[in-house]
Amino acid sequence: xxxxxxxxxxxxxxxxxxxxxxxxxxxxxxxxxxxxxxxxxxxxxxxxxxxxxxxxxxxxxxxxxxxxxxxxxxxxxxxxxxxxxxxxxxxxxxxxxxxxxxxxxxxxxxxxxxxxxxxxxxxxxxxxxxxxxxxxxxxxxxxxxxxxxxxxxxxxxxxxxxxxxxxxxxxxxxxxxxxxxxxxxxxxxxxxxxxxxxxxxxxxxxxxxxxxxxxxxxxxxxxxxxxxxxxxxxxxxxxxxxxxxxxxxxxxxxxxxxxxxxxxxxxxxxxxxxxxxxxxxxxxxxxxxxxxxxxxxxxxxxxxxxxxxxxxxxxxxxxxxxxxxxxxxxxxxxxxxxxxxxxxxxxxxxxxxxxxxxxxxxxxxxxxxxxxxxxxxxxxxxxxxxxxxxxxxxxxxxxxxxxxxxxxxxxxxxxxxxxxxxxxxxxxxxxxxxxxxxxxxxxxxxxxxxxxxxxxxxxxxxxxxxxxxxxxxxxxxxxxxxxxxxxxxxxxxxxxxxxxxxxxxxxxxxxxxxxxxxxxxxxxxxxxxxxxx
Amino acid sequence: xxxxxxxxxxxxxxxxxxxxxxxxxxxxxxxxxxxxxxxxxxxxxxxxxxxxxxxxxxxxxxxxxxxxxxxxxxxxxxxxxxxxxxxxxxxxxxxxxxxxxxxxxxxxxxxxxxxxxxxxxxxxxxxxxxxxxxxxxxxxxxxxxxxxxxxxxxxxxxxxxxxxxxxxxxxxxxxxxxxxxxxxxxxxxxxxxxxxxxxxxxxxxxxxxxxxxxxxxxxxxxxxxxxxxxxxxxxxxxxxxxxx
Numbered sequence: 001x002x003x004x005x006x007x008x009x010x011x012x013x014x015x016x017x018x019x020x021x022x023x024x025x026x027x028x029x030x031x032x033x034x035x036x037x038x039x040x041x042x043x044x045x046x047x048x049x050x051x052x053x054x055x056x057x058x059x060x061x062x063x064x065x066x067x068x069x070x071x072x073x074x075x076x077x078x079x080x081x082x083x084x085x086x087x088x089x090x091x092x093x094x095x096x097x098x099x100x101x102x103x104x105x106x107x108x109x110x111x112x113x114x115x116x117x118x119x120x121x122x123x124x125x126x127x128x129x130x131x132x133x134x135x136x137x138x139x140x141x142x143x144x145x146x147x148x149x150x151x152x153x154x155x156x157x158x159x160x161x162x163x164x165x166x167x168x169x170x171x172x173x174x175x176x177x178x179x180x181x182x183x184x185x186x187x188x189x190x191x192x193x194x195x196x197x198x199x200x201x202x203x204x205x206x207x208x209x210x211x212x213x214x215x216x217x218x219x220x221x222x223x224x225x226x227x228x229x230x231x232x233x234x235x236x237x238x239x240x241x242x243x244x245x246x247x248x249x250x251x252x253x254x255x256x257x258x259x260x261x262x263x264x265x266x267x268x269x270x271x272x273x274x275x276x277x278x279x280x281x282x283x284x285x286x287x288x289x290x291x292x293x294x295x296x297x298x299x300x301x302x303x304x305x306x307x308x309x310x311x312x313x314x315x316x317x318x319x320x321x322x323x324x325x326x327x328x329x330x331x332x333x334x335x336x337x338x339x340x341x342x343x344x345x346x347x348x349x350x351x352x353x354x355x356x357x358x359x360x361x362x363x364x365x366x367x368x369x370x371x372x373x374x375x376x377x378x379x380x381x382x383x384x385x386x387x388x389x390x391x392x393x394x395x396x397x398x399x400x401x402x403x404x405x406x407x408x409x410x411x412x413x414x415x416x417x418x419x420x421x422x423x424x425x426x427x428x429x430x431x432x433x434x435x436x437x438x439x440x441x442x443x444x445x446x447x448x449x450x451x452x453x454x455x456x457x458x459x460x461x462x463x464x465x466x467x468x469x470x471x472x473x474x475x476x477x478x479x480x481x482x483x484x485x486x487x488x489x490x491x492x493x494x495x496x497x498x499x500x501x502x503x504x505x506x507x508x509x510x511x512x513x514x515x516x517x518x519x520x521x522x523x524x525x526x527x528x529x530x531x532x533x
Numbered sequence: 534x535x536x537x538x539x540x541x542x543x544x545x546x547x548x549x550x551x552x553x554x555x556x557x558x559x560x561x562x563x564x565x566x567x568x569x570x571x572x573x574x575x576x577x578x579x580x581x582x583x584x585x586x587x588x589x590x591x592x593x594x595x596x597x598x599x600x601x602x603x604x605x606x607x608x609x610x611x612x613x614x615x616x617x618x619x620x621x622x623x624x625x626x627x628x629x630x631x632x633x634x635x636x637x638x639x640x641x642x643x644x645x646x647x648x649x650x651x652x653x654x655x656x657x658x659x660x661x662x663x664x665x666x667x668x669x670x671x672x673x674x675x676x677x678x679x680x681x682x683x684x685x686x687x688x689x690x691x692x693x694x695x696x697x698x699x700x701x702x703x704x705x706x707x708x709x710x711x712x713x714x715x716x717x718x719x720x721x722x723x724x725x726x727x728x729x730x731x732x733x734x735x736x737x738x739x740x741x742x743x744x745x746x747x748x749x750x751x752x753x754x755x756x757x758x759x760x761x762x763x764x765x766x767x768x769x770x771x772x773x774x775x776x777x
Contacts, residue, residue, distance in 0.1 A: 027595070031588045040587035041578045042699040048595070049695020052570060056688025117688070136606040136668055143603030143664075150596030154589060359585070384585035392643075395771040438773050500773055501582050502639070502708055502763055 020145035022116025058117020082199030162533030262530030301376035304342030566690030605664025624723030
């Protein structure tokens with residue numbers, strides 16, 4: 001093989017740009033789609049499968065170009081650059097209009113792959129006469145381009161810019177390189193330059209045609225809610241909304257709702273019951289054992305509302321709050337409304353905020369050092385969140401409890417929707433209990449009857465009598481006079497698998513519950529604001 | 534005299550390529566791609582399960598594996614062994630790596646060993662092997678005209694693997710058994726190629742036959758004991774036991 005010359009450099013470069021853009025388009029679409037609808041494994045796998053199929057079909061299709069010329073390669077690379085820039089706007093539009101119609105992202109990826117699949121065969125055939133390019137070297141360069149694009153996308157651009165702007169930066173950079181190459185080779189083909197100009201402008205028109213959403217959906221009203229805070233962080237999209245006069249029960253009070261990735265974290269008018277059940281019931285239980293809690297650990301709960309409740313407990317001396325997303329803590333410390341709700345809990349000297357991944361942090365925390373552990377994670381709607389409800393996680397958390405300590409876990413929706421009589425626990429809550437049982441810990445479930453939130457509580461103290469305790473504080477269901485929380489000992493329990501890191505069925509259970517409840521992944525109209533940036 | 538004998542001694546002409554050879558090459562490309570995409574998704578998905586951050590894990594694994602595939606493709610230019618024997622060696626190596634990957638990652642996660650280092654080892658190792666497969670198959674194709682067809686079967690096999698992974702393979706088998714199944718598939722491919730190309734292997738045939746048979750046996754026993762191994766490791770590292 002001879003040393004590559006200017007022509008070979010041109011062919012290698014175009015091939016690298018084209019293949020890189022094709023691969024990037026696939027990663028962008030897969031990432032955006034799985035961020036919007038969870039189900040990461042399914043979406044990444046399906047997209048990868050169709051990308052490979054289209055690469056193969058494209059490779060076969062390339063043989064129909066009987067006399068390949070440089071312009072054939074140039075046209076395809078220009079198309080791929082433009083298509084990569086169009087991928088996210090097209091996907092956003094299709095999700096808003098059609099919802100989770102997975103033929104659309106598959107179609108986008110298919111087109112990328114079909115064109116990208118023609119690149120290598122055409123490049124080699126263009127080189128046939130000179131024999132200056134080698135197949136292994138071409139594969140090597142194309143694979144290197146893939147890793148470069150992915151590295152830049154994932155580690156450099158995605159967090160600060162989000163999906164849309166990242167796709168534009170990378171696609172237009174490729175465009176620029178392609179045009180430079182065409183100029184340096186004195187490309188005189190006018191239709192090709194015309195196509196390049198069109199390709200440059202189309203994504204711009206597509207973006208201008210889709211103005212960024214300004215409002216969010218109303219909580220229980222068809223009227224949209226005003227967005228008073230919005231931020232896409234490294235981990236999630238945080239949105240705080242405000243409505244006035246839309247709630248018939250509170251016509252004069254503002255109603256503010258915090259969403260994380262489109263899922264509600266708290267509603268200012270209704271959050272007290274949830275946080276009372278989650279945080280105060282285990283405090284009462286510890287008091288019942290004459291072991292009032294002194295040291296507490298909160299995992300998640302970055303809105304500061306659990307900390308607020310615990311700071312009202314006289315015996316509490318110290319709270320460690322572990323939260324993954326520093327932007328969430330920043331919001332809770334600086335946004336005036338959230339500060340009003342959490343009563344500046346994070347400014348209290350008793351509260352020590354730790355920015356860390358809870359899973360890593362609990363592995364190194366001091367054993368038997370907490371009287372109370374409150375687990376307030378978002379619902380396990382993704383694999384990443386489902387891990388925080390796993391046996392392995394609980395095996396690390398449990399040793400942190402003192403002998404008369406209590407663990408309280410937010411456990412998703414309480415009822416199985418298939419049972420209209422409401423005698424059956426949901427698979428999500430059952431899985432939390434069974435997963436705790438898999439590391440040898442018995443647990444009890446109680447719930448907020450209005451919002452249908454379930455909580456699972458456990459203690460290492462072997463003689464704790466949940467029936468007697470709940471009767472004493474008035475939340476036992478048969479004699480309940482409390483409206484916020486109820487405890488029932490007899491439930492029908494569905495068949496579920498233990499949530500270990502090797503199985504993680506919880507996400508599937510939760511997403512199924514969402515489907516039965518009417519679907520949660522809606523992005524039409526004002527719901528479009530919940531789409532990833 | 535000896536040198537005269539050496540000069541007059543000629544290598545027998547290579548056996549001609551039969552239909553069986555050609556079909557084994559094409560199916561081999563398809564099966565190799567099937568297992569390749571399954572490996573990529575297996576490692577990326579398992580990394581997500583263990584470590585979270587799906588976009589990061591998929592990007593990390595897919596791109597690093599593609600780069601390793603490129604290195605593997607380049608490595609085939611060295612011709613110390615024949616393409617056929619290199620291919621068989623790759624299939625055996627992939628089988629062992631596939632069988633070991635998931636349990637090793639789980640053990641690393643439970644220990645103080647950084648799981649990403651272990652992941653890096655398996656991604657690069659498997660990626661290099663995968664990257665060698667298609668160029669070697671292409672070299673083994675004597676007629677030299679079938680690159681497009683080999684690429685087609687390669688991509689089609691990747692499609693089937695990617696499609697079946699989330700809807701059938703992972704839900705039905707789980708991670709431990711799936712790794713073992715893929716190990717069996719690669720070993721079986723090695724065995725089939727060994728048998729079909731026995732004339733080309735000449736006096737090396739018995740060696741490769743024995744090696745691929747041993748590898749299949751080990752992979753199959755890994756498959757048989759996969760779930761028991763998973764439960765044993767969950768108990769050993771985290772005291773997780775089966776709840777009835």
